[in-house]
Amino acid sequence: MKQWKTILAAAALALASGTAAMAARTDLVLGMPLEPPHLDPTAGAAAAIDEVFYANVFEGLTRIGSRGEVLPDLAESWTISDDGKTYTFKLRSGVKFHDGSDFDASDVKFSLDRARGESSVNAQKGLFAPIDTIEVVDPATVKVTLKNPLGSFLYNLGWGDAVIVAPESAETNKEKPVGTGPLKFQNWAKGSSITLVKADGYWGDPVALDKAEFRIIPDAAAAIPALLSGDVQALPNFALGDALAQVKADPRFKVVIGTTEGETVLSTNNKKPPFDNLKVRQAIAHAIDRKALIDGATGGLGTPIGSHFAPHNPAYIDLTGTYPHDIAKAKELLKEAGLADGFKATLKLPPVGYARQGGEIIASQLREIGIDLQIIPVEWADWLKQVFTDKDYDLSIVSHTEPNDIDIYARKDYYFNYDNPAFNKVIDELNLTSDEAKRTELYKQAQKILADDAVNGFLFELPKVGIWDAKVEGLWENSPIQANDLTKVKWAD
Template sequence: MIFRTFAISARKHMLLALAVLLLSVANAFAARSDLTLGMVLEPPHLDPTAGAAAAIDEIVYANIFEGLTRIAPSGEVKPALAERWEISPDQKTYVFHLHRHVKFHDGAAFEADDVKFSLDRARAPDSTNAQKTLFAAIDHVDVIDPATVEVTLKYPSGDFLYNMAWGDAVIVSRASAATNREKPVGTGPFKFQNWAKGSQIVLAENPDYWGGKPALEKATFRFIPDPAAATTALLAGDVQAFPSFPAPEAVPQFQADPRFQVVIGTTEGETILAENNARPPFDNPKVRQAVAHAIDRRAVIDGAMFGLATPIGSFLPPHHPAYVDLTDERKYDPELAKKLLAEAGFPDGFRTTLKLPPPVYARRGGEIVAAQLRAVGIDAQIIPIEWAQWLDQVFKGKDYDLTIIAHTEPNDLNIFARDDYYFNYHSPAFKALIAQIEATSDAAERNELYQRAQEILSSDAPVAFLFQLPKLGIWDAKLQGLWKNYPIQANDLTAVKWTE
């Protein structure tokens, strides 16, 4: 009996140990709920309504902050905080019906008053919003009841619902608006947790989110500006995803590694050699045309992007229905560039400066562009600057001659119509076309106007158009839900999950 009892007891212990082992194995293989993403640039702050840096939206858009509408991965406008809306027959009045029982991350209730506050704040004379033109069509905003708001426009605007989906148009609370730069408070599925400056930003799941529960409980955005370090971090598993990978030369290595997915998509990022049109000699159209003809776009793409980009000749992406291929209008022709320089009074060329921010496309592309300009007599001294310096000196202060940058905002052709924009380009004809576009709802008519606007830019050459920035996404093969394309500058985590 003793031996039998001992045998039964031993068997029970073995079964219990096996159960514990199986449970441990099951837990080990359970889907993860955390994610670390790599980013090239650290944002200057986290308030999308008060800054132009794409890195802000890449963290907060659809994660922390939400607007009345949102941009889906397909580029379509979808409902967000507004569950539905009605548009008047004259297309000047929009009545938005808001989701009920929505709360901000600090517990405050979201209501129509917050919509009125946000839109009035964004379009106010003292607004610091980087995209105030998004709100230019608004005449007034009225609260009907806590769940209904009416927006009346000065004129019909075919882009209004799309404009309300930008990061610059997210809805903020009056109570926390002033502190959103460092401690963002929104209505989204993730809450701001902490920011280790120079290193990373951490978001945590919002347990009180009004919409669907995200699969992720924690998301960390790590800042890795160096391409080699980005490659190493992915290979080592220190980051599991790099939605906008900065090392195109390493793409074949990841394509051959079954541990990773390589997803090459499109962006709204028109990459340009910007010129200060108010500073001599770039105030002379012939000089700007000479610069455009001095650049071999294909050589820049091959050298800086390892061939993974599309040449452009205007400021619309090639996938836009109104895009016109004007690359031959300013094709590579160094002899023509020299001729134009001579006609402009610079037969021996001139000296200038080229300020380059940290992104690889700018630093590598800048070296190639500088060599091409030097071949026609333009000696461009390269000045590498950090991202905060670029925003302060170039974008805000307009203290530059030349710079290379990708503008990643969607439908942003109208920046060339802004009097205070850093290009310092002023064209009454172009501005008039943009005004017509904004007041036109018919798609075919809008596209025709867009085409005419592109032709004006090609002729005036306020900047030299280089290429459309691709989206080089690389992430763990077990990860799903990250966007293939960038219809808007965002790393939307709402549908991201791990598979077993």
């Protein structure tokens, strides 16, 4: 009897220890399909950088919350002058960078000056163009004066491209990022994973996680066994195709289908013949069967779009009927453009499922009207150089996941090579307008111009398919900004 009591006591102790260990779990492995080309969100356009570092390692004056709202971050408060041009930011005290250096107003001035400077490599340099002057009032106060009022200024400061960096570490952030966030960079095993750990002495609420590993899993077929085995506990944004049904049926996991800011487009080089001809672009628009594309590339989860605007935005208008699927009309337009026999072109595709699968479908659809596309698969770094930077392409497919970014079509050096003075005028007026009703009307005008011009093939809004262990709490359902914010993530007891 005494022996059994000893055995039972030991078993109870082991069970209690095991339960405590389970309840105290503070690590998380997240799978992501693309590896960042480097680790500095202020020096690259790749969404994968922000997906690891936004709100986790780097912080801005403001930040974008899970519902798309603007929240205070390194700026605890601000005041705006009556003319709408001067913003005075009161900064948080006691903030340190992960290398131990103090954060103050001089770091804000350095970061914003660096982002807008002549030699800036910031992918969203245009966000900072409205800034006229930046003044350090005292270590805890910075004053930013704009050239003109800008209704979206606080929102723009919440982008990953606007995070605050220190002059001591700015030049090495691509390999060894140093921020002020609740997690700090530990290791980058290139081609494999990026590891973050809890930062000591964080100024705000500490995170529940002691360690977070972002594991690079380019192939969805490899992501499934990693998830099922428990090797990976979360796939925050993964296209699983037919395997999604299998995971949905497993009670160990939570499947959350949300929205993104990812306007997926058939990117078109508007200055390169024959794509500089409106009739050709209209023909392509008529040849695209969005439903077949969405079914094949997103498992039916994407939302069709007819312009560059997210359907969940209050200012959205449905323009998918501008150029309905009509093969006969598409052929007629090509004939009017002097291309009755069609033509050949290239389609460069980055290494994401929606692009590679969607590219095959688009090529098949355009073949029906005589357009013969040579599909060229490229790695992400090559896409960024060849397509985004050098504009060396005919067509491509990519999701633009930056928030509320219709203004990119007004940038003269942007890779679409689109220039319409009427559109630029609308964007200029939008930038000077703070009244929400007027801004909504201007957004609608901008959408209509892009749709009519068939600037790109407007395909679908990329869905956010999140799958994670049912005991994991706090991951975002939607993606109002390209991020995997871990600040509220924890394991349920």
